[in-house]
Amino acid sequence: MPDELRNRIGAHPARAIPCPHCRAPERAPCTTRTGRTLQTPHPARLDAYDALDTQENAT
Numbered sequence: 562m563p564d565e566l567r568n569r570i571g572a573h574p575a576r577a578i579p580c581p582h583c584r585a586p587e588r589a590p591c592t593t594r595t596g597r598t599l600q601t602p603h604p605a606r607l608d609a610y611d612a613l614d615t616q617e618n619a620t
């Protein structure tokens with residue numbers, strides 16, 4: 562798989578906002594308390610991103 566494609570898949574769109582669960586900053590992946598990096602953002606972050614997206618579409 563080309564690096565460019567892998568990067569696009571690896572960077573989840575929800576990373577555009579900070580995670581309210583683990584407090585990962587913008588663009589940073591979610592991490593667990595043990596310091597592990599998560600491939601998929603926390604559900605709370607996905608919800609927050611989803612709500613943000615819905616808001617933007619509503620206006």
Ligand SMILES: [Zn+2]
Nearest residue numbers: 580583591603
């Ligand atoms: Zn998180």
